[in-house]
Amino acid sequence: MSVTNLIDQPVEQYDEEEPLGLSKYASALTDFIVDCETPITIGIQGDWGVGKTSLLNMVDDQLVPKPKTTPVIYFNTWQYAQLDQEDHLTVAMLHDIVRRIEDLRSAPPSAREKAGEMMKNVGKMAANMGNQMVKNKVGIDAKKAMEETETNGEMTPGFLQVVNMMVDYKQQFRELVEAFMEDKIEGSRFVIMIDDLDRIRPARALDLLSSVKNFLDVPHCVFVLAVDYSVIQRGVEEKLGSDERKQHGKSYFDKIIQVPFNMPVSSYQVDEYAMSLLGWTWDEEGEKYVRSEDADEDDLYLNRHVKIKRRTAREIENLVCTTVGKNPRSIKRAVNYYGLLSRVFDTNNGHERARRRNIRTDRSWQSLYLELMFGFACFQLSYPELFEHFLRDPSPQRLHKLQDLDHLDRLSATEKIAERVSDIEDVKSDITAFFDQLVDILDDDEDEEWEVTADEFKPVLDVIRDTNLAGGTGGDVWDQIGAMVEEVADRAGTGEEELDEIREALSFLEHSKWGHPLHVEAKDSGTHSFNLYWHEEPVGAISSIQGNPLRFYVAPDSEESFLESLSEASEEYVEVVGESHYGKGSVRVHLRDLVDLNRNQGQGVLKEIHEIIVN
Incomplete structure (x- = not known):
């Protein structure tokens, strides 16, 4: 593992030591899926990048050894959107789920035969989806679509054929599932996971979720959907208007999702996660962070550290939480940027100069420069407008001014940030907290006053100069x-x-x-x-x-x-x-x-x- 080339990939299997702390939630969710009444739909809610796919993968991995038959069918909506098949996601999902059931080794002959018949019907349904009205209605309510078409007097033979197919589909799917379960132990179920709904148009996501409810919601089925509440809200607004969203947005969500599960972002172990990405793992016995066994030899700070104190990890957590937040994808991005800055710093001989610097705090020069570089990486990615303001005159005086909410209110950089965030007051609190933490890192613990002197500030200037953050002389x-x-x-x-x-x-x-x-x-x-x-x-x-x-x-x-x-x-x-x-x-x-x-x-x-x- 290299801190300079972290690939944005989800966790692929269950790991009790997973650094974010997702394992206990994956275990609880797995137990619920095995024991719950069916049919049921579980919604894994969370913003883009918070780890929904990782949680699905961990649950999938844990379901395999369970005594009850729990085959998992995973459907990724993003791959179809990439292939420009977004308009036909519903049919693609129906076909894919039936095909996966047919391919299961544990499927009895009667289930395979039934699946083969259903795939032909799905193909016919796709061939008759040229009528735009049907395409728009598919995935919401076929019976309602039929009633509206009768009222409008626009019924066509092709339309009737599709509607009839869709009305029959749920019964056919019920029979297919029953045929599959005929030789299974009591309590067995299908687990169907649908992922990446936040990567497609909200209206298409809403269609797909409605299809699950209307055509696949049969006994023995557990649907686990990675979807955020805001996707449903935006989908309702896109299809039916903002007034409908305000009045009925939540009812749409409650109708589709019986069990909402919010990603436990607030409980994430950000310190351990960030440190693991930086190449460190917690040694419980020694009560310190030590180099990870899978860390690359060329990771600069790994070669210069022997250990890192818990305090440093807590400070790094504060730097992360007040800037990029607890989103794992954003944290990985910051770590990658830090890795690049670290190499520029080394190319400019920054490490040699830093090593000779007389650090007056009780921390090592390695820890101090790591925190400064990583902190600036996080801050620049989150608030580039304010980072540019800081770089115009980096000094202890400006550092302390940025701890003051009233001072932030007077800056044009703050106004620019306010234009792109939902709650500028929360953001300002985070910004002042970031600089509070920076002061605490730089300040000599022996000082009576919480103030950074010119000498204590020099490592900041070293980092700015030797990483070329300011674009000036290296x-x-x-x-x-x-x-x-x-x-x-x-x-x-x-x-x-x-x-x-x-x-x-x-x-x-x-x-x-x-x-x-x-x-x-x-x-x-x-x-x-x-x-x-x-x-x-x-x-x-x-x-x-x-x-x-x-x-x-x-x-x-x-x-x-x-x-x-x-x-x-x-x-x-x-x-x-x-x-x-x-x-x-x-x-x-x-x-x-x-x-x-x-x-x-x-x-x-x-x-x-x-x-x-x-x-």
Whole structure:
């Protein structure tokens, strides 16, 4: 299993350790199907992607060894819609169910003979479905269709033939089922599963469900339908109008579905499910997550972790639930996106820089960067409008503002989200909860205040830069700058002690505002220099000469105005030198002198210079 290539496939068989926690519901549903009175129709309700097919497959697998004869016939509506046969789904279903009964090894000769006769009748019925009125009525109520046609005076021989066939069909199907059960033990039943109804037009889904009720609802049959209540509602509206939906939508549903079963989404074990997709499994004895046995060797974080604490899994669960929600299909999509980001991060040498980062919380750097990357993957997929807003100025200040509901109300990004969601108030609560969790992940547990400092926020900037989430400069550009500086220093015979100081000064610059991927972009400008740009305008340069392998220049519009705007304390660290050097900029910043200051003071000077140059 690879976290970068999760295929969207349902669970294929019963698994007691299935990470979502569906196994207990599958067992309960299986027991009910075996013991319930027949005929009965069970509706498995849930949104698209919440695991309805997985639950059907688990039930199917559990029914096989039961002592009563419970053959399962599975009908997938989607395959017929794909073949442009949606208008004939009812006939296709009737034919397929009878054919499956005929093919069963346990079918006695009398049942096989009866099934053969019925398939011929279904074929004749399909051949006579050219009349559009009949096509529209099929699957709802054949007797009602006949009455309406008599009233309208539009009865045709072809129509009568189809209606008569459909009126007789239920009796024929009853006889077929009785013939099949004649040598079976008491209590045996057919289980007919109909799946993917939410992938076809609601009106066609309604036709199909009505056909089950009108033509197949006979003793010994249990129908298990994967369908959501909203499909019935939309089907009624599509066929009969919105007024009919409001007045009778629920009665249609109650007439077709005797036992509604809601997918237990609220009870899903999201932490274990998400961790299993990421390649981890819970070790009860060790009380930690350990690498899954079937995880691929090339999964980046799997190679760098030894264990993951339960707390990390809970935090990942919170990040998931406040963004993509508990829909398994959406969670898989987020994990796949995370896998891609992780590989981009590694390509840009992000892991090496992250490993050297001084993480001030009690978590490992691996856990911190995993949570940040996965969290951003979830958030960007769910709220791209707000993610773009965050990327315009990622900072601790903006992070904390996004914890505030009142602040969200003032953002145009929130207005855009409101246009596509049903309940913006719930969404805003989820968004603030997401950033609450992000703050909790970043914040040093020893701090008295729940606040992210500039140092604690740096891993966020690492992730943005080295995953290219902002579409700006990747970390590899700074590696190229470092390689340029070291090459020149090596040719000049620079000693190791001085080279370490140069490396420290370059790292100091990279992790300042000047190295921020959204504030400044570095581009190779030729031999011995990289120019720095802000919104495609040159704002400075980094260059190397043998006498000084690391020089940093800034390019103010006016040197005089720049010096006037600079604080007195910062003036001693800059020098007007003109442009007789490699790269853009007429003012040199004495970078190595800034490193000798208190870190906050040195970074403060670089921030001040940055604000004057770019504003």
